[in-house]
Amino acid sequence: MESVSEVVGKEFRSLVKVFRFYIVLRRFNYIDPLIYALDTNYVRDVIAQALRDYTSYxxxxxxxxxxxYYKGEVKTEQIPxxxxxxxxxxxxxxxxAYPDVVHExxxxxxxxxSPVTWTKEGKPILVTPKxxxxxxxxxxxxxxxxxxxISIAVGE
Incomplete structure (x- = not known):
């Protein structure tokens, strides 16, 4: 049986990268409430607000x-x-620490x-929460x- 961390890391990568984006921006108003969460309705509200803001960005x-950085190589690409x-x-x-979010x-x-992921064809695209x-x-x-x-977003 998979641990919670394994499930989150595998099934919810796009959400991890969105919250990694907020970590880089030091928007702890989205980070701290999830680390110390006790109320599931509050978690729902924090995530909803974070995703509304992400849409604005x-x-x-x-x-x-x-x-x-893609598969050990540096590529110059146009991205939003x-x-x-x-x-x-x-x-x-x-x-x-966050090469999938911070780019020169x-x-x-x-x-x-910008949180980036890669297509099967090797093209960078912005992360869309799924x-x-x-x-x-x-x-x-x-x-x-x-x-x-949040733990995965901070540490991986």
Whole structure:
């Protein structure tokens, strides 16, 4: 039988990456309530608000040429950047710790903060949250799903 962390890590990767995006932005108003969650309705509300905000970021994204790491190689690709930040505004360790979210903008000192996944053809795309209702059903059965989501987003 799989542990909660294994299920979250395997089945809900898109949600993990969305919350990793908030970790990089240091939006702890979405992180802390899930770590210390006691009420499943509150978890539902926090996730709903986080996803509404994520949709707003998506709608105002600007396309930039960035350096992405894919299968051990650095590729320069055009992707929508949800947030463009000066490199001095983001802890330098985040570039290595979260290579699926923090990307160097080509020929610039800026960083692009966007959660990226890869198509089977090797093209980068922005993460779209999937299986949200399934995740919330799991939270209703076992609130530790919320804690595992954040734990994986921080540490993996």
């Amino acid at each position: 998506l709608s105002s994204a600007t396309v930039r040429s960035v350096k992405l 950047c949800l947030v463009v930040a000066n490199s001095s505004e983001v802890p330098s360790t985040f570039l290595n 903008v080509d020929k610039s000192k800026d960083l692009c903060i 299986k949200v209702e399934d995740f919330l059903k799991n939270v209703e059965k076992d609130i530790s799903f919320a804690r595992s989501l």
